[in-house]
Amino acid sequence: MSNLLRGDRRPKGLWAHLLPMIPFALAIIVYLWVAHVRHTASALENEGVSREKVTPTATQLVEGIKTVAVKKDVKTDKVLLWFDTWASVKRFVIAYAFIFLPILVGLHMGVFPYLESALKGFVTFLGMVPPLALTAIIIVVLGVEETPKIVLVMVGVFPTVALSTYLFAKDVPNELIESALSRGASQFEIVYRIVLPVIWPKVLDSIRLSFMAGIQCLLAGEFMIASQGLGYRIYLMKRTIQMDMIIPYVLWMTLLIFIADRLVSLWISKKYGWAQR
């Protein structure tokens, strides 16, 4: 048998593109096969008409996508998918618009020992609180409007971003800071012209990694209480087992996360090539 460990034995050309697709293809085939089996069984039991709802067929899925993404909903007179996407994205973006707060906190903690000493324990504590455990408190305190959902995202994301920014800032070699001081940098310049630019690509990366936590919190908030939004809709459709619509919603969210993740990755690699070592 040939040695598969060797570094130069990598899939080339067509294989390099084909191999990653195989698991996806397999998953789809398995799903369609299971769906087919279940529908056949259901049809046998129910005089030739399948009542299977858990695993919609490809045709049913296409119909489902049309219902949520093209046709207007009778009750609300809105195209649900876009309506919900807009609602969720808005909450998410508003929450992330304040991401500068934890970045500034972490940055200063990493540079100034007094702030580090004062805040490290508290921020670590905040980071340990499971954000979803706070849903009840947040809704009780902040009501049922948009604010609690936005705050929940912040609660889930900000402590982690603050802590990782702090660690990055602390990791900046002392040599860089001392060398800049010896060239006349002020404390202000040390923070904003030396430390921040050096850690910025890493901070962006930690923001990127925080997207998943942020989305979990947003969904949890929307599950709890909302009148629109991707999480709310899934929660609603669960009651009537509308799998033909739930599955497109889930795939759509995955795609949104993927795009957001890629955009930030692209931003880092295009603008901060020096950070890729």
Added chain:
Amino acid sequence: MSIEIRDVSVRYSVNGKPHKTVINRVSLNIRQGDFVSLVGPSGCGKTTLLRMIFGSQFPTEGEVRFNGRPVEEINRDRGIVFQKYSVMPNCTVEHSIALGLELDGGNLTQRILHTPHFRRVRRSARSEARELIAKIGLKPEDGDKYPHELSGGMCQRVAIAQALITRPKVLLMDEPFGALDAGVRKGMQQMLLKCWQDFGTTIIFVTHDMEEAVYLGNRVVGLSQLWETPSGEKGTGAVIVSDRAIPGGKVKPYSFKYEPEFSAILAQIQHDVLEPEDPLTPDRFIHDHPDSIKSLA
């Protein structure tokens, strides 16, 4: 420019237990324009001594004075080159070198508003940086490169240039060539001597490489904890066991390394500083430099 180190001791207390003395009542004067090599066995506190002159560490006892004033903080008077991490990873070579002048280029509002003053400062900083790039032996096109695209030697050249651009009164160097291989070192040494000549800066150069120390410096200060009291007890903490003026002119040609005089001094200093088998007693310390101070006599 003058640096006066007076009876400086550095002690650490470990877990509240009796102090460990690293540096024991060291006194030293350094005058304008000298190239002082600071050598010693590892752990003798040569970096600590350098950092006390720099202003990032402070003596437990005694005083370090710069131009008559006690050193209290890091400032533009004293430039520094470390063994690594001196260069900003996010700046191009030209930007890194110019930074020292740009940091002086007006306050934040001027920077944000891009005032003519700010633009003028930046323009002249960048053009001065380009001149320096040539001086340190880089090609003009290297100015647009980032540190990760440079070799270790080139990075250290940039580190030297970025420190020199603000014309510090003294350049402190902590094992600047320690991570470079012998071939690269040779070129770096030549370049450093040329910069020393051109800028007229005082240089304090910490190294564990004796040959490098004797070749570069016109004064070699040997700090060592390997010494004995006259009664034969092991000395506590490092003292200056050797403080020598190096002949051979200010900027020595490379061939100086092959002169018998060079070998003799090198062997002597190596023995005095590094030899644990035959520790010196204070009466055998050689302090033949005119500025040297015998503190333990």
